[in-house]
Amino acid sequence: MGTSFHSGSFFHDRLHAASSRLFWLGLIMVLLGLAAIAFPIFSTLAATILVGWALLISGVAMFISSFWIHGTGPFFGANLFGLLSAAAGVFLLFNPFAGAVALTLVVGVMFIFQGAAELMFALEMRPASGWLGMLLSGLASIVLAIIIASGWPGISLFVLGWLFGINFLTTGFGYLFISRALKV
Numbered sequence: 437m438g439t440s441f442h443s444g445s446f447f448h449d450r451l452h453a454a455s456s457r458l459f460w461l462g463l464i465m466v467l468l469g470l471a472a473i474a475f476p477i478f479s480t481l482a483a484t485i486l487v488g489w490a491l492l493i494s495g496v497a498m499f500i501s502s503f504w505i506h507g508t509g510p511f512f513g514a515n516l517f518g519l520l521s522a523a524a525g526v527f528l529l530f531n532p533f534a535g536a537v538a539l540t541l542v543v544g545v546m547f548i549f550q551g552a553a554e555l556m557f558a559l560e561m562r563p564a565s566g567w568l569g570m571l572l573s574g575l576a577s578i579v580l581a582i583i584i585a586s587g588w589p590g591i592s593l594f595v596l597g598w599l600f601g602i603n604f605l606t607t608g609f610g611y612l613f614i615s616r617a618l619k620v
Contacts, residue, residue, distance in 0.1 A: 447560070455618035458611045465608030472601030479597030484532040484539055492525025533593060540592040543599060544584030550603075551577030554610070566617025573610035577603060 451458075472479035499518030505511045528535035554574030561567035580599050587595065 448564075451614070452618050455615045458618070459615035462608040462611030462615060465604045465611065467608075469601045469603070469605030469608055472597050472604060474601075476594040476597030476601070479600055480536050480593055480595075481532050483596060483600060484528055484535045487539060488525045488528030488532070488535060490525070491521050491528065495519065495522030495525055536596055537589045537592040540584055540588055540596045540599075543596060544581045544588070547577045547581035547584070547599070547603065551575065551581065554607075561614075564617060566613045569613025570610040573606040576606040 495518050497518070498514055498521060502511055502514035502518055505514050528539075551574045554570055554577060558567045558571035558574055561570065580603060584591075584595070584599065
């Protein structure tokens with residue numbers, strides 16, 4: 437079938453050195469994926485609230501740090517971006533259902549980029565064993581993005597949890613396949 441990983445490039449040497457971490461990361465991602473699939477509304481709302489807090493905290497930090505920026509343009513740009521980020525965070529925290537609709541669209545775009553990156557990663561690894569797992573993960577991310585685009589916004593409350601679960605599951609299996617191939 438495929439050949440095992442070979443040394444010789446910095447990329448492959450670093451992957452080989454991280455094989456046990458890739459295994460544990462893959463296992464954790466599989467378990468998180470199964471939990472997100474089992475409880476989709478909870479995982480959708482948890483993701484919305486997590487993003488809300490991240491935007492609020494980073495927005496406040498950006499706003500405060502904007503006062504150390506010299507120059508009118510950069511000051512007002514950082515100030516405005518900080519205020520908008522904080523406002524978006526507050527919106528998500530106080531309107532998690534409406535925020536889930538917006539986040540579903542954002543996640544669809546992210547899945548396109550993740551899928552493309554994983555496809556490139558898989559093709560870089562080819563023909564080493566384990567590359568097929570990452571290829572399937574990349575394809576799954578792109579399929580998930582298409583599902584979001586076709587059902588948005590009506591499916592936003594539950595599908596975001598399912599999509600994160602499936603994405604974590606496939607990425608976790610991809611890492612497990614790679615870590616297994618690195619041990620050969």
